[in-house]
Amino acid sequence: MEGEQAAATTTTCHIVAMPYPGRGHINPLVNLFKFLITSKKITDIIVTFVVTEEWLSFIGAQPKPDNIRFHSMPNVIPSELDRADDFVGFVDAVMTKMETPFENILDRLQPPPTLIISDTFLFWAVTVGNRKNIPVASFWPMSASVFSVFQHFLLFEGNGHFPVNLLEKGEERVDYIPGISSTSLMDFPNFLDGNSTSQKLLQWIFKGFSCVPKAQYLLFPSIYELEPKVIDVLRAELSLPIYTIGPCIPYFSIGGESPSDQSSLSYLQWLDCQPPGSVLYISQGSFLSVSSVQIDEIAAGLCDSGVRFLWVARGEVSKLKEVCGNNGLVLDWCDQLKVLLHRSVGGFWTHCGWNSTREGVFAGVPFLTFPIIMDQMLNSKIMVEDWKIGWRVKKGLGVDTVVTRSEIVGLLKKFMDLESDVAKDMRQRAIQLQQICQAAIDNGGSSETNINAFVKDIVQCHTH
Incomplete structure (x- = not known):
């Protein structure tokens, strides 16, 4: 060029x-x-x-x-x-x-x-x-x-x-x-x-x-x-x-070499088998995490909602695999950008770190925001109020504010309902933002x- x-x-x-x-x-x-x-x-x-x-x-x-x-x-x-x-x-x-x-x-x-x-x-x-x-x-x-x-x-x-x-x-x-x-x-x-x-x-x-x-x-x-x-x-x-x-x-690097380890092959193959836009990708970042009580509520909410998911969780994988049932995968690592760009992924539950925010916007997916510290709260506000491509999971202050499983079930069902007008509008705005990113590069x-x-x-x- x-x-x-x-x-x-x-x-x-x-x-x-x-x-x-x-x-x-x-x-x-x-x-x-x-x-x-x-x-x-x-x-x-x-x-x-x-x-x-x-x-x-x-x-x-x-x-x-x-x-x-x-x-x-x-x-x-x-x-x-x-x-x-x-x-x-x-x-x-x-x-x-x-x-x-x-x-x-x-x-x-x-x-x-x-x-x-x-x-x-x-x-x-x-x-x-x-x-x-x-x-x-x-x-x-x-x-x-x-x-x-x-x-x-x-x-x-x-x-x-x-x-x-x-x-x-x-x-x-x-x-x-x-x-x-x-x-x-x-x-x-x-x-x-x-x-x-x-x-x-x-x-x-x-x-x-x-x-x-x-x-x-x-x-x-x-x-x-x-x-x-x-x-x-x-x-x-x-x-x-x-x-x-x-x-x-x-x-x-997307579209380059295929992953060589079996674990990467298995989660990408699992995504290949899911309907378009049906999987919620969940990651709370690599530093601070939410409380164990909140983790339990998220797991129970996922299980009760019936929503398909791929959850990257640090140090909780074995426990969460037992709790979450058969609707999804729990991993300790994945290639996040490849996952977000996969056709089966329809949303991103995130801690709102700036790296994850940019990857989600680039992939054109809507967000469920769960900020924890520092810049994450303002990133969440920008996604929800300014860009209008996300909903808040946690509305209160502090790491100790617990969102209950019943609240999570209701939110997930609405967020992952691809037929609702509200969800369609949000996903359309996410695609428009993705196109802006593509034009910029x-x-x-x-x-x-x-x-x-x-x-x-x-x-x-x-x-x-």
């Missing part, structure tokens, strides 16, 4: 990627680089992906282009997958223990790095890049809407909404965050209560935001047409170039144009 040929270059470029050590932060960066390399946006590129030793053990053996290499640094705590037990302690360690080993790695790399792409939360990566005169692209792993919330967080205090008792005022709606439509307080990232944990995490978040103007680029793994108002606001307010380079999901689309412009910028910076 003409646009792709214009963006390709023979200039050698060595990019160092420094993600926050979490799957939702690592995956979109990996997908970005795989796309840049497989699409030949930059030729003669070397990518050094810096991860902790534990994350290297999880992703180091995954298939990747030859010019992506992994480089490890020591874990920040003995077992990083225990970070949910002491999330604040884990964040403190990331913010205070990773800068020196990262700088030491940069000093040893050959050829010398020409660009750092670092997670926006890792403020010290910008500091190191500036100190070594290496350009830095700040990679924000969430929606642009959530970026605007933190960029304008002082507005909550100015309007008497920080700190605030969300149990009393959670239903109150505000419309003063630039680029974001009227939103209830409970649908913003859950830091408005001002408790000690929130205050500590906000300090680190604001530290990251204070370094954004010191970076040379800001990258959003989003598609402009999904968040046009907020992206326009940020481009007007910030002086550095902003690129929407989404979706940063592995869509470019096609030749001349917004994402393809943004990626080409970013590539041109970093190549010119390197050659000069």
Whole structure:
């Protein structure tokens, strides 16, 4: 294609990627680089992906282009997958223990790095890049809407909404965050209560935001047409170039090699045997989960509803297989995007992480939203109220709010009723959003144009 040929270059470029050590932060960066390399946006590129030793053990053996290499640094705590037990302690360690080993790695790399792409939360990566005169692209792993919330967080205090008792005022709606439509307080990232944990995490978040103007680029793994108002606001307010380079999901590998392990073959074969649009795909993410009481209610509701399902559940597989009956499958892992794109899948029950949100939108499926923490509440609101391609499962606040099996049964039967006018309208809107995503990545689309412009910028910076 003409646009792709214009963006390709023979200039050698060595990019160092420094993600926050979490799957939702690592995956979109990996997908970005795989796309840049497989699409030949930059030729003669070397990518050094810096991860902790534990994350290297999880992703180091995954298939990747030859010019992506992994480089490890020591874990920040003995077992990083225990970070949910002491999330604040884990964040403190990331913010205070990773800068020196990262700088030491940069000093040893050959050829010398020409660009750092670092997670926006890792403020010290910008500091190191500036100190070594290496350009830095700040990679924000969430929606642009959530970026605007933190960029304008002082507005909550100015309007008497920080700190605030969300149990009393959670239903109150505000419309003063630039680029974001009227939103209830409970649908913003859950830091408005001002408790000690929130205050500590906000300090680190604001530290990251204070370094954004010191970076040379800001990258959003989003598609402009999904968040046009907020992206326009940020481009007007910030002086550095902003690129929407989404979706940063592995869509470019769909249709490639068939899965080789028997478990993957079995769940795809099972999906092949189900009627079109009849299967509900369920995943609550890879980090925090819902309570065991809520898991039991979901399982009972699925069983009583008779809805077909494919459920990816961490650590609960054996138990759930016994409870859920014969209407579906319970797995500990699947190729999520392939599943969502399968003709038999008619809906996605999700925790509303931004990666899962983008994959569901790209697949054109409607959502049942069950947010747990951080940005997930605002993502849920956007899907349900702004895009109108989903329904809420959980309407109350907090992880401990339990949705009963009878509520779940009623919701599932309505949601998976492909003949109802309401469900048809929602699915039609989901298809329209899918078409917008496809147009964005096609030749001349917004994402393809943004990626080409970013590539041109970093190549010119390197050659000069």
